[in-house]
Amino acid sequence: MKLQERINAFTALGATIQNNISQPESIEMRELLSAARANNGWFTEDSVLLALKQWSEALTKSNLEQWVSLYNISEENLNPKTIAIVMAGNIPLVGFHDFISVLITGNTVLSKMSSNDKILLSYLTQKLFEINPEFKNYIRTTKDQLTDFDAVIATGSNNTARYFDYYFKKHPNIIRKNRNSVALITGNETPEQMQLLAKDVFTYFGLGCRNVSKILVPKGYDWDHFFNNMFIAKDIINNHKYANNYDYNKAVYLMSNIKLLDNEFMLLKEDAGYSSPISVVFYEFYETVEKAKQKLENETDQIQCIVSNDHLAHGETQNPQLWDYADGVDTIEFILNI
Structure with missing residues (x-):
């Protein structure tokens, strides 16, 4: 052929x-x-x-x-x-x-x-x-x-x-x-950008490596900027499998006296990791955007996509082109050189 x-x-x-x-x-x-x-x-x-x-x-x-x-x-x-x-x-x-x-x-x-x-x-x-x-x-x-x-x-x-x-x-x-995706948030994103970010978080219930499972936010960040716009995805809690995960993770964290941010359909937990459970997004504070970018550069082997104004556009993590390869490894090049 x-x-x-x-x-x-x-x-x-x-x-x-x-x-x-x-x-x-x-x-x-x-x-x-x-x-x-x-x-x-x-x-x-x-x-x-x-x-x-x-x-x-x-x-x-x-x-x-x-x-x-x-x-x-x-x-x-x-x-x-x-x-x-x-x-x-x-x-x-x-x-x-x-x-x-x-x-x-x-x-x-x-x-x-x-x-x-x-x-x-x-x-x-x-x-x-x-x-x-x-x-x-x-x-x-x-x-x-x-x-x-x-x-x-x-x-x-x-x-x-x-x-x-x-x-x-x-x-x-x-x-x-395992790889996960992360969003670098400055607090200056428009409501439209943040609502698009909800797609990056919740599409496929957050099960994909291209789903944003962690966010980096500046110290003193106004969480209303995040939660008000995530509300567009509130109906996800009507899926019983997702709701069961939300209830379970919330119970486990609360019994362990772990501090959470909660909007009744997703949980935010301060954590240095990237691979968060279903219904949970990890967050970490940064001092300057430059330091945040350096952190992501240092930990690139754990990251699939980065969403920010300087990286992948908000809402686009689940829309890769044919030439966008998982883990940055060119599959075609690999096959042609066997």
Whole structure:
């Protein structure tokens, strides 16, 4: 299959997704949304439709051609490899970027899907087969131990990463660990910016590595600036899984006499860490913006995205481009150099 054929197929997939989400009441979409929710209670209809919408917007011919133009994907010198992908399942289709990265370069995917996100990826894989049946020669899935592969891309927690490091040490690999996103707040942000920040915090219930789980604020910060604008996301507490986490974390912290800021649907806890529990955002004070930026620079290995006026725009953490890579590791470059 030629590169242009692969581009055309993914372009068609984007158009198919767009067509299907424009008809969410169709039998096919009702069944998909219901199955995804039954398989993973965090995958609400809104979350799944948002993830599909983002992929429909990413998979355009212009985006795909811009993406591949950054590399020398030579058809003449292509020696296809099998790339194993161990996928996470924290948010809908979180492993899909690795999936299409392997395929767009003309290589074969050996995917080990997360049990938490097997419905959606299986659905898109089937759509690819319908668009171009030749993809059946390039896509394999397994529930068993991975064998017969040339390289691996594995995503998991810090604990599972230690296992991955040991198990895959003899293969070229990308091993992804825990990362979280942070917002650097000055207090001069507009209400509109802060309301967009609520999207960065609460989209997908805060389960993604691109969700803001920590904020840096100046000493003497007026918390009304934060809470008044987070209120736009108050309805999140109506999700019972989220509400259970909120109630549990609040109870645990209060029993431990930990000081909290609380607005009845989210908790703020002063903490030097980045990986906060669901419904909790950590915060830390800084003396000057320069010192805050230096702190973030020093701790970059723990950070996925930084939201501020000088970094990623408010509300954009969940809208990465095809060429925005997790952990800053260029997946395509890695694959091409195997």
